Amino acid sequence: MTAKHRIFTTSFASVYPYYVAKAEKKGRKKSEVDSIVRWLTGYSQQELGRQLKQQTDFETFFKEAPKPNPSRFLIKGVVCGIRVEDIQDPTMREIRYLDKLVDELAKGKALEKILRASV
Numbered sequence: 001m002t003a004k005h006r007i008f009t010t011s012f013a014s015v016y017p018y019y020v021a022k023a024e025k026k027g028r029k030k031s032e033v034d035s036i037v038r039w040l041t042g043y044s045q046q047e048l049g050r051q052l053k054q055q056t057d058f059e060t061f062f063k064e065a066p067k068p069n070p071s072r073f074l075i076k077g078v079v080c081g082i083r084v085e086d087i088q089d090p091t092m093r094e095i096r097y098l099d100k101l102v103d104e105l106a107k108g109k110a111l112e113k114i115l116r117a118s119v
Contacts, residue, residue, distance in 0.1 A: 008059040008091060013052040019102045026106040036101045039115045040094075042067025062094040071116045072097050079103065 020030045037048055042065055051061055062068075072094075076085050079099045087093040104114045 004059070005089075005092060007095060009057050011055040012058055012061040013055050015058075016052060019098075022102060022106050026108065028105050032105055032111055033102060035111060036105060036114060037098065039069055040072055040098055040101065041065035042069065058095055059091050062091055065094075068094070074116045075100055 020033050023033050034048060075097045077100050079096045084096045084100050087096055101114055
């Protein structure tokens, strides 16, 4: 049995400010980061706030996501040197999907394109 990656037990709330800071540093908004998280997971803004307040860990955050977006499988590309579509562990893949979407936001991509709205 392999040990879980430590990101699984890290609280989402402890990493969330880094997602927001990365976006804001490039002129984007916190509300856009929230839109990405809500699109990916199906959490409402209120539910997202509750998850942040409860310090929910990443594994639970994604496991309890009310309605994971079926279009999330369209997310392709490299994060931390690894292709997200090749990640076998489902929780790690969800985490990397989020990382990839925030990266796209910070690189100036239009929110509609990030959210795969045209597909």
